[in-house]
Amino acid sequence: MRAKSKYTSTLFACYLGYITQAIVVNLAPLFFVIFQNSFGVTYGDLANLVLLTFVVQIATDAIMIKVTPIVGYRKCAVAAHVFSAVGLGLLTFLPRIMNPYGGILISVVLYSIGGGLTEVVISPIVDALPGDAKASAMSLLHAFYSWGQVLVVVLTTVVLALIGDDNWRWIPLGWAMIPFFNLFNFMRVPIVEVSEEQKKSGIGTFLKSPIFLVALFMMICGGASEQAMAQWASLFAERALGVSKVLGDLLGPCLFALCMGIGRTGYGIFGEKINIEKALFACAGISVVCYLVTVFVPVPVISLLGCAFCGFGVSLMWPGVLSYTSQKYNYNAGPVLFSLLALGGDTGCSLGPWLTGMVSDLYLHTAGGGADVESQAIRYGILAAIVFPAVMLVLIGIMKKLRTDDKTSV
Numbered sequence: 001m002r003a004k005s006k007y008t009s010t011l012f013a014c015y016l017g018y019i020t021q022a023i024v025v026n027l028a029p030l031f032f033v034i035f036q037n038s039f040g041v042t043y044g045d046l047a048n049l050v051l052l053t054f055v056v057q058i059a060t061d062a063i064m065i066k067v068t069p070i071v072g073y074r075k076c077a078v079a080a081h082v083f084s085a086v087g088l089g090l091l092t093f094l095p096r097i098m099n100p101y102g103g104i105l106i107s108v109v110l111y112s113i114g115g116g117l118t119e120v121v122i123s124p125i126v127d128a129l130p131g132d133a134k135a136s137a138m139s140l141l142h143a144f145y146s147w148g149q150v151l152v153v154v155l156t157t158v159v160l161a162l163i164g165d166d167n168w169r170w171i172p173l174g175w176a177m178i179p180f181f182n183l184f185n186f187m188r189v190p191i192v193e194v195s196e197e198q199k200k201s202g203i204g205t206f207l208k209s210p211i212f213l214v215a216l217f218m219m220i221c222g223g224a225s226e227q228a229m230a231q232w233a234s235l236f237a238e239r240a241l242g243v244s245k246v247l248g249d250l251l252g253p254c255l256f257a258l259c260m261g262i263g264r265t266g267y268g269i270f271g272e273k274i275n276i277e278k279a280l281f282a283c284a285g286i287s288v289v290c291y292l293v294t295v296f297v298p299v300p301v302i303s304l305l306g307c308a309f310c311g312f313g314v315s316l317m318w319p320g321v322l323s324y325t326s327q328k329y330n331y332n333a334g335p336v337l338f339s340l341l342a343l344g345g346d347t348g349c350s351l352g353p354w355l356t357g358m359v360s361d362l363y364l365h366t367a368g369g370g371a372d373v374e375s376q377a378i379r380y381g382i383l384a385a386i387v388f389p390a391v392m393l394v395l396i397g398i399m400k401k402l403r404t405d406d407k408t409s410v
Helices: 002-006 008-026 028-039 043-071 073-097 100-127 134-163 170-175 177-186 203-207 210-239 245-273 276-296 300-314 317-328 335-367 371-384 387-405
Strands: none
Touching (some): 008 028, 028 100, 028 210, 043 210, 073 100, 203 210, 210 317, 276 387
């Protein structure tokens, strides 16, 4: 109990870190329609913007596989928040003093570096803290990403409605205050640093393990399943369902994040009593159904509910696979494992939204213009991403067999 009290401030900083991650990933999509109307960007441009967010995070994940064991968690966590705060702050100013799209891209690169660092260090920091309920702790940590997403969507939507779309630039500056505040937290909170044993764990240790390789592809599918829907939910609600921007944001990404937060928080509380394999399989199945409902049901309310409940479906994919894999290594895998899995997850986070955007753009160029065509375009884009939760179902079955055949740990 004393150890738990000792690390309460550490958990608080980690929770704020994942709220920062939610800002980094989910803020720009709320401005997609504004970017289209103000700067004339295309669906392809928006898809590339989402792709860039996660490509930069992927590159950061890859670099930090080697750097984190040397530098340590604390310095990486502080750097993550510096990059996030600077990138968000520049999103306020750069589009006003240079080519708007170019200014957005530069800002995205900077805060995405922060996002990549966050993925690499926050999860292993929590995983290293004393305690037995590791899977529940990981799910609860990632629940703060979901609640952060709800906060970002609601507050951003309300503020936009109050100040008008023309003044959107001041919103990122306000959000930059959270990582700016939290970087000082990580300068002083107690952290269980990388052990000498963990420093010896190289990439080859994991790449030789079939269980790890399947887990890596599960992370790709989990990230893609989550972000393909989350990144395009707002625009889908507005373009395909014909609701206003305010309703689109609140009924699209906000309800999605709310359901995702409920799923992760529930597992964080009751996770020790739930079989993670069965939970992951159920979540993947729910996601497939929700994708189909979102795309094919012509009733806007039901379609939006499909989008929202997809958040519950994807809720355990990322934290569940992290904990599931960490169990294999007796919760002593360290930064290399988490960096590799984060790399896989971020790869999926880039592939899912990018595929959705590019398929939508291809359909538009093939079928021509018009509101009906645009509505169909985004539906086909989201439908293309159903491949990820579908493959996830297969991978869970493969993982179950591998875990049954191999009871040893590394």
